[in-house]
Amino acid sequence: MERQLETYFREFMNGVRARHAFDPEADRDQWRTAAVAKLRELLGGFPEEKAPLDPITTERVALDGYTRERVEIVTFEGLRMPMYVLTPDGADGPLPAVIACHGHGYGVKDIVGLEPDGSERRGDPGLHKDFAVALVRRGFLVIAPELLGFGERRFAEDAAGGPKANSCFRIAVQLLMAGKTLAGYRVYETLRAVDYVEGRADARADRIGIMGISGGGLVAAFAAAVDERLRAAVVSGYANTFQGSILDRNHCIDNYIPGMSAAFAMSDAIGLIAPRPLLVESGDKDLVFPRGPAVEAYEALRAIYAAFGAEDRLQADFFAGGHEIGGAVAYDWLASMLGDEPGAASV
Ligand SMILES: [Zn+2]
Numbered sequence: 001m002e003r004q005l006e007t008y009f010r011e012f013m014n015g016v017r018a019r020h021a022f023d024p025e026a027d028r029d030q031w032r033t034a035a036v037a038k039l040r041e042l043l044g045g046f047p048e049e050k051a052p053l054d055p056i057t058t059e060r061v062a063l064d065g066y067t068r069e070r071v072e073i074v075t076f077e078g079l080r081m082p083m084y085v086l087t088p089d090g091a092d093g094p095l096p097a098v099i100a101c102h103g104h105g106y107g108v109k110d111i112v113g114l115e116p117d118g119s120e121r122r123g124d125p126g127l128h129k130d131f132a133v134a135l136v137r138r139g140f141l142v143i144a145p146e147l148l149g150f151g152e153r154r155f156a157e158d159a160a161g162g163p164k165a166n167s168c169f170r171i172a173v174q175l176l177m178a179g180k181t182l183a184g185y186r187v188y189e190t191l192r193a194v195d196y197v198e199g200r201a202d203a204r205a206d207r208i209g210i211m212g213i214s215g216g217g218l219v220a221a222f223a224a225a226v227d228e229r230l231r232a233a234v235v236s237g238y239a240n241t242f243q244g245s246i247l248d249r250n251h252c253i254d255n256y257i258p259g260m261s262a263a264f265a266m267s268d269a270i271g272l273i274a275p276r277p278l279l280v281e282s283g284d285k286d287l288v289f290p291r292g293p294a295v296e297a298y299e300a301l302r303a304i305y306a307a308f309g310a311e312d313r314l315q316a317d318f319f320a321g322g323h324e325i326g327g328a329v330a331y332d333w334l335a336s337m338l339g340d341e342p343g344a345a346s347v
Helices: 004-014 028-042 129-139 167-175 182-198 214-226 268-275 291-307 330-338
Strands: 056-065 066-074 080-088 095-101 143-144 203-213 230-236 280-284 315-317
Touching: 004 080, 028 143, 056 129, 056 280, 066 095, 066 129, 066 182, 080 129, 080 182, 095 129, 095 182, 129 203, 129 330, 143 182, 143 214, 143 230, 167 182, 182 203, 203 214, 214 230, 214 268, 230 330, 268 280, 268 291, 280 291, 280 330, 291 315
Parallel strands: 095 143, 095 203, 203 230, 230 280, 280 315
Antiparallel strands: 056 066, 066 080, 080 143
16 A cells, blocks of 8 residues: 555656657757757766777687677776677678667676676576677677676775676766766767777778667667767667656666656657667566556657657567567667668568
């Protein structure tokens, strides 16, 4: 039974008006322009000047069918980010590229076929299903950044807590006190990975997509929302309503962005990707970002895509499974959307 306190806050949140909500009666392009600026502001803003990327390759391993490089770039002045770059063997010219964003777990190694200690995968790949490897096997150049707060990018005290411990809390609270957000830092760093891939001779700068799950789904969604260089996005295990997911149970602090609900429903923010191609994935047993509100968010996204005349560029894969990568539709869909006639082929 709901107690008075729960009733108060449910009604309180229901009373918060999203001032940049999509309005089918309003001018769609004006909405989008103002809303993108607002989302950037809520994320904490981005540096006015980009620091030089200064990329260094620290490792190169030839594997069955592809090569895995470890590359470090500068994202913010003074902050380096490691990434794995996977390139398929036998490429004939520059390739479409996909930025792959992991969720909570032991960091980027979780999606590129590595165990936490850096050795090659031996056991079950878990919810991430080594999706960066699945993408390189589909012929994409894959760039998988290590998101801030995970893996090698943790404070020593947190790293002592085991491979899956993270520094989300320690980093997020410092950024929040400074008027910044961990989500914003991750989004900006991911856009620096886009800067990097644009400069690679083996990548097609006009065919860059993004795919992320859970916390990485947030990053993929908001990075694509604020940067049109990302031509297609797969958002897995994240697209939902705020009320039905992060406000319904205790989620990691990296999900909470000051003022967000007063500007957007989650579908409004993700809807800024329109009219570029978007696929959302949701498992029917996902208890973290549940199916019911995921369908609700998808319906709201459909209204936005319809207003942009781009219904055929929005897809959903509502699959049987949990909080995990689906992939059955996503890889073919990305190949179609980042091909030579993006959006021309239907799934
Ligand atoms: Zn977190």
